[in-house]
Amino acid sequence: MAGTYGDSTRSVKAVGAEAIPGLPVSSPPVPAAAYHLAPDEDGSLDSYGRSSNPTWRQLESALARLEGAATALVFGSGMAALTSVLRVVAEPGHTLVVPADGYYQVRAYAKEYLAPRGVTVVEARCAEMCDAARDADVVLAETPSNPGLDVVDLHRLAMTCRAQRTLLVVDNTTATPFGQQPLSLGADLVVASATKALAGHHDVLAGYVAGSQPELMERVQRERLHAGPILGAFEAWLVLRSLGSAGLRFERQCQNAAALALMLRSHPAVHTVRYPGLPEDPSHAVASMQMRRFGGIVAAELGDAQAVHDLVRRSALLIASTSFGGIHTSVDRRARWGDHVSDGFARISLGIEDTDDLVDDVRQALGAG
Structure with missing residues (x-):
C-alpha cells in the first residue's frame, strides 16, 4: 500500500515521529553543542554538535525516504552539500563534467577551487552530457537545468556512466523528489537545496545529499565532520516542519x-x-x-x-x-x-x-x- 501513496501522504508519513503515548506528535528541535557522555566510549549516540544531532537524524530519515535512498545527510545550504560532495569525489587528476547551462555558482566553484587543485573541469550542456561522460571520472548533472529548464535523459546518462565506471551525481533541486527520483534512474548520489521547494517559505537555508552506497556516504559524512558545513538544529527543525506540507x-x-x-x-x-x-x-x-x-x-x-x-x-x-x-x-x-x-x-x-x-x-x- 505504501508504494501507492500520493505526494502529500508521503510528506506527512516521512516526517512522522514515533508514536509513543505522552510524547509530542511534532518533535521539538534539539539545539545542543555538547551531550552527556556514557561511561562506555562507544555508548553515546551523540557527543558533539558538529558530528551529530537528533533533529538532523529525523530530517535525514525523512529526506532519504522521499528520495528513495538508504541514507541522507543534511548541510547548511545546497552549495555546502554540493561542494562537499565534489571535494570528496573529484580528486586531483580526475575529469569533472559540470552543467554549462545550470546554476552558475557551481561552474564558478569548479573553476576557482577545483581546477587549481588539479581537477580537469569540462562544461557540458544538457544535450551534451552523455558524450562528455565518456571521458569523465565524475559527472554532475542538473535537471531540469536552472534557469533554462532543459532536461537530461538520466537513464541514458546513467547507463553511459556505468559503462565507463563514471560517478554520476544529480542535482535534484528544481524537480524535487516529488518530481523525479534520480537514484531510481541510476544516479550514484543526489544533491539538492532544501532551501527551495522543500522548506518553501524563504526563511531557511539548507541542503542535503542522499544515496544508497554506504562507503560513498560515509566519505561525505567524514567531509562534513571535518569541514563543518553543518545545519543548525533549529534550521533543521524548520525544514522538517515545512516538509510535512x-x-x-x-x-x-x-x-x-x-x-x-x-x-x-x-x-x-x-x-x-x-x-x-x-x-x-x-x-x-x-x-x-x-x-x-x-x-x-x-x-x-x-x-x-x-x-x-x-x-x-x-x-x-x-x-x-x-x-x-x-x-x-x-x-x-x-x-x-x-x-x-x-x-x-x-x-x-x-x-x-x-x-x-x-x-x-x-x-x-x-x-x-
Whole structure:
C-alpha cells in the first residue's frame, strides 16, 4: 500500500515521529553543542554538535525516504552539500563534467577551487552530457537545468556512466523528489537545496545529499565532520516542519506553472516560453519519461530588462526575488547574475496562490504586448 501513496501522504508519513503515548506528535528541535557522555566510549549516540544531532537524524530519515535512498545527510545550504560532495569525489587528476547551462555558482566553484587543485573541469550542456561522460571520472548533472529548464535523459546518462565506471551525481533541486527520483534512474548520489521547494517559505537555508552506497556516504559524512558545513538544529527543525506540507505545496506550484505556461505561450508580449510540461517544449518527451511532475518553474523571455521590471511593477501578486520554490510567486531576471540569457529572460517561480488569480494577474500585468 505504501508504494501507492500520493505526494502529500508521503510528506506527512516521512516526517512522522514515533508514536509513543505522552510524547509530542511534532518533535521539538534539539539545539545542543555538547551531550552527556556514557561511561562506555562507544555508548553515546551523540557527543558533539558538529558530528551529530537528533533533529538532523529525523530530517535525514525523512529526506532519504522521499528520495528513495538508504541514507541522507543534511548541510547548511545546497552549495555546502554540493561542494562537499565534489571535494570528496573529484580528486586531483580526475575529469569533472559540470552543467554549462545550470546554476552558475557551481561552474564558478569548479573553476576557482577545483581546477587549481588539479581537477580537469569540462562544461557540458544538457544535450551534451552523455558524450562528455565518456571521458569523465565524475559527472554532475542538473535537471531540469536552472534557469533554462532543459532536461537530461538520466537513464541514458546513467547507463553511459556505468559503462565507463563514471560517478554520476544529480542535482535534484528544481524537480524535487516529488518530481523525479534520480537514484531510481541510476544516479550514484543526489544533491539538492532544501532551501527551495522543500522548506518553501524563504526563511531557511539548507541542503542535503542522499544515496544508497554506504562507503560513498560515509566519505561525505567524514567531509562534513571535518569541514563543518553543518545545519543548525533549529534550521533543521524548520525544514522538517515545512516538509510535512511540501507535497501539497508542490502540487499547487506545478498546477500554477502549467496554467501560467499555457497563457504565456500565446501572449504577444512573450517571445518564448520554456516549461517541460508543454507538449511542444523541446524537453517534453524526455521529461515525460522520467518526471512524475514537471515542476513549479516557468522560463519566459520578454522584450528586454525593462519589460521584466514592468511585469513585476504592474502585478499585485508577483515579487522580485531570487531563489525559487517559495509560497509567493517570484520573478528573477537571471541576466543580472551573469547567466548566459537575454536581458529579458525571466525565471518565474510559482507559488501557492489560487491559479485563476495568478494567471489573471500576470495577464493584466503584461498588458496588450
